[in-house]
Structure formats: structure tokens, C-alpha cells
Amino acid sequence: MLRKLLIALFGLGLVFGAAAADTVADAHAEMNGCESCHQDGSPSSDGAYENEQCVACHGGMAELEGEQHAAHADMLVxxxxxxxxxxxxxxxxxxxxCHDDGRTP
Incomplete structure (x- = not known):
């Protein structure tokens, strides 16, 4: 009885552990397939289309919360x-x- 319980708990741990380890891409793909970010489901050569998709859903850098976004607007994608x-x-x-030279706290 105890052995069955331990096996069941171990199995649940694996299931929930795997779900927690999903990448951001996995989460987006679950919503609408690879087309959530990639045109026709295939990566672009320069990543421009994918970054446009980020902005279309999440907003531009200046609109996002956190000073790190506003500080890098028009500099990074x-x-x-x-x-x-x-x-x-x-x-x-x-x-x-990026800032490994001690310039940032």
C-alpha cells in the first residue's frame, strides 16, 4: 500500500515538474502553435517578424512595466x-x- 502511494506521488511530481519546466516558446506554442510567433510556423532569418509579434501581443518597450524596458526602448528588441x-x-x-563590467548595481 505504501509503495503504491509513493509511486503515485513520484509520478505526480514528474508531471508537475515537467509542466513547470516549460519554456516560454512552449507556452506560446500551446496557445496557437508555432504560428504564435513565427510566420508560417518557421523562424525568420533575422528575427524581425518574431519581435514584431512580441510587441503586437505584449506592447512596446516603453509600455511595459519595469524600468529596464523603458531604459532600453529603441536600443534593443x-x-x-x-x-x-x-x-x-x-x-x-x-x-x-550584458552588464558584467560593474557599471550596474
Whole structure:
């Protein structure tokens, strides 16, 4: 009896653990397939279309919350910080990915 309970709990842990590890791209693809971000479901050569899709759904840098967005408006595009195929849902990019020279707190 105890063994069955432990196996069931382990199985549930795997299911919920896998769901928590979804990437941002996985979450978007679940909504509308790869076409959520990619024209015809295929990546563009320069990423411009994909970044336009980010802005179309989430708004431009100046509109987003957090001073890091407004500070980088017209300098960066979404994919400069958000590697959606590598980042897990809820994971935030950090400043030190670019600012490793001690100029930022």
C-alpha cells in the first residue's frame, strides 16, 4: 500500500515538474502553435517578424512595466534579452547577462 502511494506521488511530481519546466516558446506554442510567433510556423532569418509579434501581443518597450524596458526602448528588441526557446516560464533575464563590467548595481 505504501509503495503504491509513493509511486503515485513520484509520478505526480514528474508531471508537475515537467509542466513547470516549460519554456516560454512552449507556452506560446500551446496557445496557437508555432504560428504564435513565427510566420508560417518557421523562424525568420533575422528575427524581425518574431519581435514584431512580441510587441503586437505584449506592447512596446516603453509600455511595459519595469524600468529596464523603458531604459532600453529603441536600443534593443525583445529577443535581445528574452531567449524564449531557452527560458522557462516565469524566468526573468538578468542585467549581468550584458552588464558584467560593474557599471550596474
Amino acid at each position: 525583445c529577443s535581445d534579452c528574452h531567449a524564449v526557446h531557452d527560458m522557462e516560464v516565469g524566468q526573468k533575464p538578468t542585467c549581468d547577462a
